[in-house]
Amino acid sequence: MPTVCDTRSEMAAVQDAPVEADNEKEIKTETLNDAAGNHASAAGGVIPSPPVASTSSSGPAKAGGPGSEEQQTLMAVLQFLKKNNFVGAVDVLRREAGILEDSDESQGQELAASALGGAEAGDATCTLSRASSCTTSTPAVAAAPAKGGEDQPDVNVVLSAYSQQGDPALYQGYYSGLKKFVESVLDCHRAELSQLFYPLFVHMYLELVYNNHETEAKAFFEKFSGDQECYYQDDLRVLSGLTKKEHMKGNETLLDFRTSKFVLRISRDSYQLLKRHLQERQNNQIWNIIQEHLYIDIFDGMPRSKSQIDSMSGSLAGEAKREANKAKVFYGLLKEPEIDVPLDDEDEEGENEEGKPKKKKPKKDSMGSKSKKQDPNAPQQNRIPLPELKDSDKLDKIMYMKEATKRIRLGPESLPSICFYTFLNAYQGLTAVDFTDDSSLIAGGFADSTVRVWSVTPKKLRSVKSAADLNLIDKESDDVLERIMDEKSASESKILYGHSGPVYGVSFSPDRNYLLSCSEDGTVRLWSLQTFTCLVGYKGHNYPVWDTQFSPYGYYFISGGHDRVARLWATDHYQPLRMFAGHLADITCTQFHPNSNYVATGSADRTVRLWDILNGNCVRIFTGHKGPIHSLAFSPNGKYLASGATDGRVLLWDIGHGLMIGELKGHTDTVYSLKFSRDGEILASGSMDNTVRLWDSIKAFDDIETDDFTAATGHIHLPENSQELLLGTYMTKSTPVIHLHFTRRNLLLAAGAYNP
């Protein structure tokens, strides 16, 4: 309140007003003191530019008698007093100011018009909407506008100049008031209503910073930042360094946060309680802020417990609205193409027992029978165009199926062996690793902007001969594929130069012909693994690209980076085909669904989003992580998604229903790699804490019974069974695990750089 007085005296001094101004000031102060809540609520949370405009416009008011601006303020004050039925004060003011009774009505209209005009000159829409929201949402306010809406704005606009300075104290008051209220409600509602604290705190703080109230912002921050949940500490630390409006300008994440609505899911009962409390007179300001910045998704049912809420919250945008997770997702797998007869012939040449060929045939038939009935959860074959299989691809598939028969069945009793590939002498420069599907090649991306490819098998890496030599070979011979290779170039590893920044992601194509790498220089490069040269540089992100991945069928690939957008590219288009925008912060991890129709992106805003390639829509939003997400893995049957983040937890999501179905706690540091075994029985996770852990995924997915209730309300009570699901922890010798890969026979390969 003292701050308000100061402003008024300032205004009076500037306007060089006569005695009336002093009277105004006294009366005004009194009325303001009496009806602090009222006027503040009437003023609403008006944004800065109109008050700035009005102060500047009223600033240069000339001396000598009341100028037009001062007249306006007089009128505004008069109307205010009238509304609050301070008849005596109204008379005194009128007498002192020498205003005729009938002139103030018309002046009032004028004032309203001019105020509206002035407001529109500034950043008006918010003001008007706030004013209108004030009028619509404050029926309980004693200062209900008797004359309708038009009087309210002018009072608001003019008074906002004063209330703005009063805001900081009010903000603290509002927040403390809310705290007291939440502490006073029943236990069952308290957990849900406590969700309000963090978004409100951040929005109010940002509002203060944005309006250049630096000291008040700092005071507000100091007073209330300690109350927030522990998992918001990183955000709060960033906020603590942000005290001026200029600081906010470069920070896109915060700007997005300010303009987007934080989603809260609250049960109807708790919501009614909250609404009733806030619509009382003194709490309108908070109500307005809530309406402006929060989106409250109401559900019918039992209020959630603290643990339930904690498991789902943590992201920068709140939780996901129920509608966001309601779209139909085709998570089934595409049908395997039928491979021709040669399969049987080759096998007969192989192991050659009577039993075996018979086993092969039914295997082929069973695949055929599956293809006859369409899985309702699988996308159409031609939903998105996919490259057709070439002969080499068909051979690959045959190899794949052969290997699949020799696959070890894993389970809690039969754990996989783990083979660790350690990168020595990397000096913390190893930033990305990938294996080919048949585990024959390893690629490593390094901070010195090189990409190195190694051969895992004894077979060396060879590049294709030069054009001159290729003319000389016999094209008709059977082993032409070997003859095109230049024996002189054989080596264990090849180095690929081309990027101008650390390489943050590498990905092999399924046919082992290409390698993708993405880097801090903003480009994604396609390398040929036959000539070991760079073929294409895809430019589009102008900022570091953090991850890239080829589609399981080749041809398409995605990249995600600092510009908060993930792009879908095809190798033969120099521009992206799809852009997936929606994340609030950098995209740190990208992964294709096994059926190549969907793409999952994990971001530093702590959400995982699932996008449909066909139309670019976001079909799922998964919240619950408390730190940026660094690894994603789809289960081989396409139904489930696992994500790992810097908080050390691995969360399991059911894609069809859009729910969290499991939480695996155990790691103590960022989970950098996740992989399901070939048949989905085991989930392996590798982390910065130098361990690889194996989890029983069959058991984790088995326990889920998604009945209608949980599907409707979207929350499930997660069993605390991480310990039971943990099958083993394997320590490395100070080597963080960056990548995991199951060979076709279910041997687990892991990769990392030795970091003593």
Added chain:
Amino acid sequence: MASPKTLPKDAQVMVQILKDMGINEYEPRVINQMLEFTYRYVTTIIEDAKIYATHAKKSSVDADDIRLAIQCRMDQSFTSPPPRDFLLEVARQKNQTPLPLIKPYTGPRLPPDRYCLTAPNYRLKSLQKKVTTSAGRITVPRLSVGAVSSRPTTPTLGTPSVQSVTTKVSTPVSLTGQRFTVQIPSSQAASAKSATPSTPTVQNVLINQSLIGSKNILITTNMVSQNSASDSSSLKRKHEEDDDYDAL
């Protein structure tokens, strides 16, 4: 000399900043790097501000100059990604077009050659120098390939070679156009591949389209005809010798 245990004041401030931002584990070199960055940044800003102040004919640098300097530097070096509404709008437009169908059996699926990095970025030095003594009777096809280094670095074209081409052979070459056109005045249809500079008497060379990406490579053939003025040809040769040292 300061004893190793007491850091200079700046370094102590930097340690405190790192602590406030929650960074507790770092290599000791980080402090030096941060201090270096701070020093360089502040110096740049103040120098810029000084320039602006002198431009505005002010006697001393004031806060407005500093503010302007910071703003300009922010727009230039420390840019931030586009805002969300812009991204959403662009994404909406891009996502409306259906996915293009895939042509079957096309070999390696790569973008058009001008967007690839597959073109050679070298050129061959010819044997021209030895021929100057004779009366220019021997025609040696001169193959000079002014190369453009691949993007993202800025492409540089060997422009002198272009000029020499146009003076002699009048080969209109559109460098910035979409397509690369080379018109060879004489209409002889020898279709030898241009990658063979060893044949001495080739007068006309058809450019092999596959070696050309118009922004990436410039292949020029300069035909030295027998009776042409040897001084002009020697001039041209001098040009082209200079070309040898062009930065590629």
